[in-house]
Amino acid sequence: MTSPIRVTGRRAGQRFDADRGIATEALLFLGDLDPEAIGPSIEHATHYEPTPVGDLDALLAHVPFPLAGTTFVDLGAGMGRALLLAAAHPFRQIVGVEISPALAAIARDNLAAIDRQTLACRDLRVVRADALDVAFPRGDLVVYLYNPFGGQILTRVLERLASGPRRDVALLYHTPVEREFIEAHPAFEWCGEAPCGAVYRVVRAAGVPVASRARTAKPTAPTTMLAPHVTSTPGQPNRSQPNPGSVDPSTAPK
């Protein structure tokens, strides 16, 4: 019998892993893992922490076009939790991009352990690369960020998305501590808000900054940022490497 008690947070993550025989629930700092393999982007990288179970669906609900047939791209895929959450939806393909070789290897192991017959999207892959270097797949995109890096890297990623071929692009931003970079960019338009983050889309004809557009509810703070079991978040500096591009959540835009 299903328990009437809803399990959330870290326990939900542990259950997610146990049900699938995988390992995604962890808090890891790149400086403690494989810093020598990462390159200059480590200065702007946040740590690894998986998307809380349930949060991705809350963001996907605001994507302003059908998910079927689009490609989901997780920039900073870590151990692949968000890839597996996305696979419950009929994406054409799901791609995880992860800068840490160690985390990318774990993500691949996790994907290999899953029975893909149970998934709505069975084409899942992990690319070991810096988000700055990847070529986005062709076709319509749903790009996901769980606050993987600071504003300097984010800005360059936004330029690549904005200047690509004409197509539908949604940008899902969990724990959006650097959201002002998106909202100041004329090619991005805010299109929805969940308690854990915001959703934007690329608008080609835009000339008006999103920040000046009419908006509905906006969270007063990124609510899923502070998991009870940790003392730092993907929005805070890497313990081993300074993270000058990130904003202290306490001073993040309200």
Ligand SMILES: C[S@@+](CC[C@H](N)C(=O)[O-])C[C@H]1O[C@@H](n2cnc3c(N)ncnc32)[C@H](O)[C@@H]1O
């Ligand atoms: C907060 S974790 C999110 C993990 C995963 N997206 C999830 O939600 O379960 C952020 C991840 O971004 C990765 N990352 C940081 N900078 C990156 C970059 N420049 N390119 C690719 N991955 C990066 C980190 O190694 C870390 O695994």
